[in-house]
Amino acid sequence: MSAVDDHTLAAALATEAGDLLLVIRDQGGAIGDQQSNQLLLRRLAQTRPDDAVLSEEHTDDRARLGHDRVWIVDPLDGTREYGEPSRDDWAVHVALAVDGRPAVGAVALPAADLVLHTGAPPALPARPPGPNRLAVSRTRPPACVDHLVGRLGAALVPMGSAGAKAMAVLRGQVDVYAHSGGQYEWDSCAPVAVAAAAGLHVSRLDGSPLRYNEPDPYLPDLLVCRPELAGAVLDALRDL
Template identity: 75%
Template sequence: MNDHELAATLAEQAGKLLLAIRAQGGAAGDEQSNRFLLDQLRLVRPNDAILSEESPDDQVRAEHSRVWIIDPLDGTREYGEPPRDDWAVHVALAVDGEAVVGAVALPAAGLVLHTGQPPELAPPAPGPLRVAVSRSRPSREVMQLTAALSAKPVPMGSAGAKAMAVVRGEVDVYAHSGGQYEWDSCAPVAVAAAAGLHVSRLDGTPLRYNRPDPYLPDVLICRPESADLVLNVLHLGVSHAHHRNQSAAGQHRPRSR
């Protein structure tokens, strides 16, 4: 089984496990999913390193070129609110810092999107751009982006669900600035890139993985024909914010004696 097939199979199986736990009203689904994924990866890829949201970070991974980056349950809140389906399982493989293999399972929707069989990108939808936003805590930057684009905000749950909504053609843009970790974006970024979408940091720079600090605060996934427009708006927003901060700092400088 190649890496793409392995990622898809493990994400699907972990998703089925989580569905069974939820159906029984059980708790600690994230822990059981994590244990399953770790056991399977250690069995079939014993020479690879692993970075998981639910396990202590073993910095030995920095010495490996191949690192599996997993989120056993992305969207714990949504998972705990059946029958919501906007939660996911992420299984990815980063090679030399690049997200090259990924699978995102949306178990409650019966879907697994993965790099072994990249989804076909839907044609552009007519009308205003649609932007996936957090249903509970959309960031100021993303809401400013939505307003600047005269876009339609589409609230939904987990990071994986938002990213796959772009892949599936349900929205056009997923931009996040509220703070994330590598396991939040690695699998979605791999799948989105394989499908032909634009993927980057909010400033347009490449996303890199298996860094010493796994904190990766922002991500942009969007349709390729919208990338320049979105990045330009984001750049202007950052420039204006920087100018405001500089002005505020100037107003509060200590007076000369």
């Protein structure tokens, strides 16, 4: 795979890790995280040995700050959902940040048999009539959600992982995914890359750009939404 382009590589790695996670799902999330992480690190060392890597499941090597190209991966996004065999709202994230920008990304939704990636971003489906639909965490709704519900008259759609929620916007299942209160670069880099490639609005909640490969990988807030709703959502968030 060392000869393929970065978009194809990201998609292939997310697919391979997702396939592995399906096979070992009955062993639980801790084993899934560990084995998926080992696979991704091994493949990246083989195929992109000169690039740095930042992974949720690996000690942060600060040498990455001296690299223009940094792969940012979440080997298993949505451990809780992964542990519930009937659920498909968990993901694998594989992204490449170039000069701090999310340039390449793939989000695998293995239990839904789907990989969305920047090499071939899908077209955004038409929005159906009705209230705006807002993706929200099943267990930890962020502070911004109640605010947006009141301002936008939005209907809540609970679901699992950050990647699943961001890709739900791209798949036409929801219209807005807004998060506040704590995430890290690996939670959003791949979903943001894919969403942006497909023409969605992506930013911090204040509208500022999302930057990656920062000294502190904590990146607490995120907005992914349909482009025609971005102005109204950002206006609503300014009152937060």
